[in-house]
Amino acid sequence: MAYKIASADEYLAITGAGIDTVKITKKAMIWPLQRCHKFSIQPQDYSINLQTMTREKLQFLLPVVFTIGPDVNRRGARGRREDLGDAPEDLGDALMKFAMLLAEGESKGGITGKQHIENIVKGIIEGETRVLVSSLTMEEIFSAREEFKRRIFRNIQSELDQFGLKIYNANVKELRDAPESNYFNSLSKKAHEGAINQARIDVAEAQRRGNVGEAQRVGEQNREIAKINAETAVQKTERDSEKAKAEATLATRKAEYKRDVDIAQIEATRATEARDEELRKAVEVKRAQTELERLRASDVVKATILRESKQQAADAKNYEEQARSNAALYSEQKAADAHAYKVKAQAEAAYISAAKEAEARLICQQKEAAGISAMANAYADMSRAFGGPAGLIQYLMIEKGVYVDLAKANADAVRGLNPKMTIWNTGAQAGSEGSSSQGTGMGGIDSIRNLYQMLPPLMSTINEQSGVVLPEWQFGKLADQISQEEVNGKGITGLGTNGK
Numbered sequence: 001m002a003y004k005i006a007s008a009d010e011y012l013a014i015t016g017a018g019i020d021t022v023k024i025t026k027k028a029m030i031w032p033l034q035r036c037h038k039f040s041i042q043p044q045d046y047s048i049n050l051q052t053m054t055r056e057k058l059q060f061l062l063p064v065v066f067t068i069g070p071d072v073n074r075r076g077a078r079g080r081r082e083d084l085g086d087a088p089e090d091l092g093d094a095l096m097k098f099a100m101l102l103a104e105g106e107s108k109g110g111i112t113g114k115q116h117i118e119n120i121v122k123g124i125i126e127g128e129t130r131v132l133v134s135s136l137t138m139e140e141i142f143s144a145r146e147e148f149k150r151r152i153f154r155n156i157q158s159e160l161d162q163f164g165l166k167i168y169n170a171n172v173k174e175l176r177d178a179p180e181s182n183y184f185n186s187l188s189k190k191a192h193e194g195a196i197n198q199a200r201i202d203v204a205e206a207q208r209r210g211n212v213g214e215a216q217r218v219g220e221q222n223r224e225i226a227k228i229n230a231e232t233a234v235q236k237t238e239r240d241s242e243k244a245k246a247e248a249t250l251a252t253r254k255a256e257y258k259r260d261v262d263i264a265q266i267e268a269t270r271a272t273e274a275r276d277e278e279l280r281k282a283v284e285v286k287r288a289q290t291e292l293e294r295l296r297a298s299d300v301v302k303a304t305i306l307r308e309s310k311q312q313a314a315d316a317k318n319y320e321e322q323a324r325s326n327a328a329l330y331s332e333q334k335a336a337d338a339h340a341y342k343v344k345a346q347a348e349a350a351y352i353s354a355a356k357e358a359e360a361r362l363i364c365q366q367k368e369a370a371g372i373s374a375m376a377n378a379y380a381d382m383s384r385a386f387g388g389p390a391g392l393i394q395y396l397m398i399e400k401g402v403y404v405d406l407a408k409a410n411a412d413a414v415r416g417l418n419p420k421m422t423i424w425n426t427g428a429q430a431g432s433e434g435s436s437s438q439g440t441g442m443g444g445i446d447s448i449r450n451l452y453q454m455l456p457p458l459m460s461t462i463n464e465q466s467g468v469v470l471p472e473w474q475f476g477k478l479a480d481q482i483s484q485e486e487v488n489g490k491g492i493t494g495l496g497t498n499g500k
Contacts, residue, residue: 304400
């Protein structure tokens with residue numbers, strides 16, 4: 001018992017116990033009383049040089065080559081289950097026919113299975129080819145070479161089917177003369193001579209056509225060249241004209257673009273300069289405001305420090321004078337109590353006086369330091385309370401009377417200048433007419449009347465304070481019509497040139 005497997009180009013043919021005829025498979029378990037034979041399925045080439053005769057009794061040699069092998073594609077229905085070891089044999093399998101043909105050849109003495117198949121195939125090819133050629137003429141064989149090949153293929157294949165064989169390729173080589181026959185040689189000579197004569201004729205005809213055609217081509221060439229030169233000249237002129245137009249357009253566009261670019265650059269420069277001037281002006285304004293605030297703060301701080309320093313110096317001087325007077329009184333009392341201790345009392349008085357002075361200076365300095373520290377803390381609290389240093393400075397100026405002092409200084413500065421001032425009133429309070437118009441809704445008329453009432457005293461005041469005399473045709477007559485009673489009655493009062 002053994003398990004056998006066939007290679008890719010082989011099959012197993014199994015006979016014996018359990019198998020009626022032959023079992024074809026690729027792998028199988030070989031049981032006792034069974035025989036297994038491997039056979040190849042590769043196609044074989046069969047080359048035959050046939051001597052045959054046409055219907056015209058012309059003999060020739062017909063070399064043919066056929067590639068024939070088992071038809072592995074034409075299997076029975078059961079043959080497709082060859083992978084099953086127990087599959088029954090298939091009587092319609094082409095491989096089974098081929099295997100039986102091999103076995104038949106081996107059963108005969110002196111030859112192998114391949115030789116037996118070769119004899120059968122060559123016999124079929126010779127017989128079918130001769131039958132086919134004998135029914136055709138030589139001209140039919142030459143003129144319908146492909147049809148002749150197909151008919152040989154079809155007749156031989158129909159005979160090979162009964163042995164499970166298939167023609168994979170068929171090739172009919174060049175026909176040759178049989179021994180003692182010159183048919184193809186004569187035909188070749190005839191064709192050769194005819195070809196030579198025809199070639200001479202063709203050469204002469206070709207030379208004639210060539211010379212005529214050459215002359216025609218030269219004339220056509222000259223005409224075409226002249227036509228092309230003329231068209232080229234016209235096109236060149238048109239291109240030059242278009243080029244000139246394009247160059248002019250380009251120059252115009254370049255000039256326009258350059259003008260736009262120059263204008264844009266000038267506008268950008270002017271805008272930059274204007275913006276720079278605006279920023280510089282804003283900086284100068286900020287700088288002036290800062291300098292003004294700094295000067296104001298500096299003046300206020302200086303005035304505050306000066307006043308406080310003067311106050312502290314005065315307090316220290318009073319304290320020193322008081323201490324000195326107390327020391328003198330104490331020394332006089334000691335002198336009255338005991339003259340004997342005068343020297344000692346004077347020394348003690350001098351010592352006490354020096355100690356007092358030192359203590360007074362110490363206390364003064366401590367007070368000054370404590371006052372400055374307390375003042376700084378107070379100023380910090382007041383600064384936060386008044387919203388910043390600016391609010392604190394205004395408060396201190398009000399508290400210390402700085403604004404009053406400034407007003408007095410301004411008054412002293414203008415004292416003795418004797419300014420001229422004139423005050424007049426217009427409106428409802430100027431007389432009874434103005435009060436009566438409020439109840440009647442005549443506010444617009446009152447405004448116009450007040451404006452005209454203001455003009456005469458205004459012109460009179462200008463004349464009194466500056467000496468300018470207005471033309472009579474404008475306000476001279478109008479001023480003369482205003483009496484002193486009207487001025488006093490309507491609330492227009494004037495102060496003289498003395499400022500009363």
